[in-house]
Amino acid sequence: MHKVVRNFGHIARKNAGLRGRVISIFTWLFGVPNLAKRSQMQDIFDVVAPETDDIIVDFGPGSGYITIEFSRYAKSVIAIDVREINIDLPLVIAQKIEFRCYDGKIENIPLEDGCCDKIFSGEVLQAIENRIELYHVWQKSLKDDGRVIICQGVGRPIIERAFQNKHWLIKLLARCGGPATFDEYSSLLNTEFRAKDKNFIPQEKIIEELVSSGFEIESIIPTPSDAVVTILEWTQYILKTLLGRARYINHPIVFMLVYPCCIFAKAFSNKRDLDYGILISAKMRDR
Numbered sequence: 001m002h003k004v005v006r007n008f009g010h011i012a013r014k015n016a017g018l019r020g021r022v023i024s025i026f027t028w029l030f031g032v033p034n035l036a037k038r039s040q041m042q043d044i045f046d047v048v049a050p051e052t053d054d055i056i057v058d059f060g061p062g063s064g065y066i067t068i069e070f071s072r073y074a075k076s077v078i079a080i081d082v083r084e085i086n087i088d089l090p091l092v093i094a095q096k097i098e099f100r101c102y103d104g105k106i107e108n109i110p111l112e113d114g115c116c117d118k119i120f121s122g123e124v125l126q127a128i129e130n131r132i133e134l135y136h137v138w139q140k141s142l143k144d145d146g147r148v149i150i151c152q153g154v155g156r157p158i159i160e161r162a163f164q165n166k167h168w169l170i171k172l173l174a175r176c177g178g179p180a181t182f183d184e185y186s187s188l189l190n191t192e193f194r195a196k197d198k199n200f201i202p203q204e205k206i207i208e209e210l211v212s213s214g215f216e217i218e219s220i221i222p223t224p225s226d227a228v229v230t231i232l233e234w235t236q237y238i239l240k241t242l243l244g245r246a247r248y249i250n251h252p253i254v255f256m257l258v259y260p261c262c263i264f265a266k267a268f269s270n271k272r273d274l275d276y277g278i279l280i281s282a283k284m285r286d287r
């Protein structure tokens with residue numbers, strides 16, 4: 001089993017300016033400050049289970065920090081995004097990773113038929129107009145025994161329940177200009193995430209679309225654990241409502257304050273009932 005390392009997603013930045021060097025020292029010491037993904041990464045490793053002869057596609061890698069983690073164990077990783085990824089990789093990592101950029105049109109996805117063993121996609125589905133077409137491209141590019149692994153946020157159940165129960169903090173922040181309803185909050189979040197829809201894609205819809213495109217679901221696990229979800233959801237809600245940006249959840253200061261609580265919460269309970277994020281593993285049905 002691959003363990004999440006202390007300096008998760010760290011890349012030594014050569015020739016970086018002062019800011020780059022400070023970031024580099026921070027990530028070397030503490031890893032990339034992405035609270036949700038850091039809390040989900042052990043689950044991701046367990047399900048993706050990268051092996052030495054695996055060619056893995058990281059579809060929508062963002063800044064590439066998960067790509068780097070996969071490259072530690074896989075034979076090679078192809079990272080495909082609509083944004084140019086420009087990172088100065090050390091040679092030993094650069095030899096294993098290929099970054100490919102395309103224009104976002106499904107027919108132009110730069111993947112050859114039967115080229116990979118696993119496709120990982122983290123928080124990308126909300127940006128895709130026609131997911132069924134995408135799944136067909138994925139199927140063509142997977143080897144016969146290949147798998148797709150999707151990690152996707154599907155809701156904010158703790159905050160939704162807090163709105164329903166008229167939690168005092170929700171009422172207080174609504175008085176200070178915060179969202180009046182959960183739908184409003186969900187819409188604010190998804191607008192910031194540049195999602196095609198103002199609501200999260202429900203888990204059932206993701207499964208239904210995968211199955212109707214010819215995938216067979218191997219496993220679905222909620223991720224991270226409920227205790228961690230509770231911390232992440234409230235932190236994000238407070239940041240979004242008071243400071244206007246949910247993404248501040250990944251600010252290094254927030255990370256330093258909140259991540260220790262997540263580690264403690266995870267040790268305390270690993271119960272998983274909440275539909276915050278799911279990790280799906282699926283293989284092709286008819287091959």
Ligand SMILES: C[S@@+](CC[C@H](N)C(=O)[O-])C[C@H]1O[C@@H](n2cnc3c(N)ncnc32)[C@H](O)[C@@H]1O
Nearest residue numbers: 037060061062080081082083104122123124127
């Ligand atoms: C929220 S980030 C997720 C980054 C990373 N996978 C993670 O889990 O943290 C979504 C990424 O998907 C990329 N993306 C959006 N539309 C895409 C598309 N049609 N094809 C490939 N990547 C896309 C975005 O550019 C962005 O890098």
